[in-house]
Amino acid sequence: MDGRGFLCGSLSIPSPSNSSFSHESLSRSLYFLNSQVHLPKRLSQFQPLPVLRLRCGNAQEMVTPEPSVSTPISDYHHIDQKLLQNMVYDALVWSSLHGLLIGDKSVEGSGRVPGVGLVHAPFALLPTSFPESYWRQACDLAPIFNELVDRVSLDGKFLQDALSRTKKADEFTSRLLDIHSKMLELNKKEEIRLGLHRSDYMLDEQNKSLLQIEMNTVSSSFAGLGSIVTELHRNIISHHGKLLGLDPGRIPVNTGASEFAETLAKAWCEYNNPRAVIMFVIQAEERNMYDQHWLSVVLRERHHITTIRKTLAEIDQEGELLPDGTLSLDGQPIAVIYFRAGYTPVDYPSESEWRARLMMEQSSAVKCPSISYHLVGTKKVQQELAKANVLERFLENKDDIAKLRECFAGLWSLDDSDIVRKAIESPELFVMKPQREGGGNNIYGDAVRESLLKLQQAGCEENAAYILMQRIFPANSTTYITRNGYCQKDQTISELGIFGAYLRNKDKVIVNGQSGYLMRTKVSSSDEGGVAAGFAVLDSVYLM
């Protein structure tokens, strides 16, 4: 789930764990839209080489240049500069008029009040090539993962056992497990179970395989803006693609926003109280609010369902658990709780937030996710599921099991002394992942060795706060990264997130499928692996 908050991370100073991220690499080919544009400090450190000034607002399509019909999508190296300027300008205009927006950190209030301090979301100017066979493989996995999450969530003992050692090393997981235990004690059953997941993959260049990075079961973001950036790419290629030899039809339609909203609406229907509303649990400061608003707007316009937005603290203050189990906020019954907060310790600064979480879990509202679904998405459970013969405990279909296993990267507990020794010897082949959620916490390169040696001294309890994962080496491609009104060309790697929606009521599976996608692309650098760590931009898929 480390990618969830990448937009926040992307516009802030890199955290210590990824401070080795090289900004110099970004400046190799920097194209100026306008040298007068105000830049955040970090960006202005770039020393642009080939400076190209966009003439005042040129929104012109190219008419004269010869089309280079055979240009493959992966070879953007020599796009005509005038065409490039026009595409960037058109893309910036399109983004502004079509809500591809985030809050601008430099403007106060932009994370709280809609309509102020807006800036286009960072995006790749053109979609990134992705082989169709791997695309289909990733899409096919969605319903299997959805089903797996549901099955595992029902096995309370498995979850408690798998996380028993993490519990001692990680306070946050421990608190989640406490709530989970309470629900087990109460024998609380979630009859209506709703999952809005995002499974993230990379294509490993060495092994020629699609490997799962992680499974997000809570607050899977960018179903909203992911749909919009796909529309942007289809629009840009519709108008300029001929000159680049690109076909908009090769960008898969992305219905993430409408399908997530529809699944939320169906969950609301199952709850069956027409007076009830859907509650988005949000952070008090949320610069990615427009991604969320896209879901609310579809819920309102298409499904005529009201959404309210509350922080955990507000839920603690205003919420009430009625005798029949109904969660009521300010007198209003809640049908569905959709978490866009609560996945990181930062969201629980006091006991108030934990009280709210417990109250919600105790209620009859449909939770997206329930505490069980949340725990299934932890890295430790991901690692446990990758062990031999574990999937077989939850799934019957041999084909499904084989398909899942095929996408599992190497995953190990730090109890495995052989692997730890190998990782100390060759840290570049591993990623060390803490249980801690939120972007930018993964450990790469020499820091893996240092961390492992430190843990060896500290004793084994701390080990349980981490897992080791095989380092994936995706292919590089060239991307025109566009942010803050600037466009810069660089070598990048990409991560494909496949959204999955799942809804069941008792024995009836109501929704189980793939629900759109999100490509994220970042500048590649030798000492980092995950797209989520460091700066990434919204992107989409160009099938090849």
Next chain:
Amino acid sequence: MDGRGFLCGSLSIPSPSNSSFSHESLSRSLYFLNSQVHLPKRLSQFQPLPVLRLRCGNAQEMVTPEPSVSTPISDYHHIDQKLLQNMVYDALVWSSLHGLLIGDKSVEGSGRVPGVGLVHAPFALLPTSFPESYWRQACDLAPIFNELVDRVSLDGKFLQDALSRTKKADEFTSRLLDIHSKMLELNKKEEIRLGLHRSDYMLDEQNKSLLQIEMNTVSSSFAGLGSIVTELHRNIISHHGKLLGLDPGRIPVNTGASEFAETLAKAWCEYNNPRAVIMFVIQAEERNMYDQHWLSVVLRERHHITTIRKTLAEIDQEGELLPDGTLSLDGQPIAVIYFRAGYTPVDYPSESEWRARLMMEQSSAVKCPSISYHLVGTKKVQQELAKANVLERFLENKDDIAKLRECFAGLWSLDDSDIVRKAIESPELFVMKPQREGGGNNIYGDAVRESLLKLQQAGCEENAAYILMQRIFPANSTTYITRNGYCQKDQTISELGIFGAYLRNKDKVIVNGQSGYLMRTKVSSSDEGGVAAGFAVLDSVYLM
């Protein structure tokens, strides 16, 4: 045309001519969305009285309160506070996702680079009541005014005579007249004539009549955002109108953006060069660029026509007049020149800009407007047309003439000593309008007396720089003015702009009709008359 740039004016310190505008009046009922929001200095001077904090992003529709079905549109005084919060929040979200945006002056680059420094356009939360009979009257006038402008434009001698004294007193009008003279000397005929006008009206409360404020024949703005704000109002009332007793069907559909774009596209067709593009003449800094982009986007998406954007200085540098009269920019032929700059002396800082204007006028491109159309829109010509028996020189249809005359306010030259004496005695009954274009130049109240006395001392030549107009006294209504994420209730007056589109090729009239509308609303204060002077917000019409 003083209203054209009102958004710029609205977010800047009031100019000296309207510095008497009382900001205190705005604070009478100020509702806080969030007390932490960054505010421009001017706004932060408000001393809010009833402070109401929006709980974290509440996007909830009201379910519980009793609907007040009979509330008339003009009585917003007692909207339930929670409903108000929800409507404001929804409106801010909707504006962000649907491109109801302007550049935020406080963010550098927001007037040059799209996608950065965005903020919602200031808007009235709900549309403003307007009697249906006057609405129809205003719409019916559009084709008549379109025809009148065209007829007057053909009478070069009339224009030169009408403006002969203004020419001496006003350098800007003088330069325009010079170009006009040159075209007369060359006997240059504009066979394809394109007008995208906006005629502004107010309802005079005392005389119960619809009176024209002015006729804009150049750079008539807000066809784009005007359409969007109408959509916003229909959306808000669709969701919340029942509680207020409002019907979205009573807001006239506003197709200003698509009709202006369609007329531009038809002009492009008449020019009949498929390689040619439409050029928007723009200011280098344009915070209202999204209003313009809406037209470009429709031209591109619906009509597959390319637009380019150039400043007057760029046109001088890159433009070339080919022997056949074609205007070529960087090798690209221009079919239609659409002026969104060039209407104010500020747009011509050097001879370069005047050279560009002359070159464009000499070209075969369709101009919107031609120099003749531009001159027809001057206040002096408006005043001349209001004289007895002048309309009859241009129009034959007696009904049409009567309809036009009915909407003419009193208009006088400063040569009329009787009127000047009256205005010195009762300045509150007059507005003094300088030829100078751009918002905020009109003179109201005691300043009328002072200015007239000063002019009497200076001698009569200066007189020609002004006209006197009957002061119109529109009814007050209550408006929730929303800007910078804040909403404040106040007493307001409104001005209705009716867009008109006109296109002819020789004897064939291709387009002549009303093309959407724009309501603008501002806080009323005793010492100001025009909506354009001072701060105004985008609004739409609610028929009653």
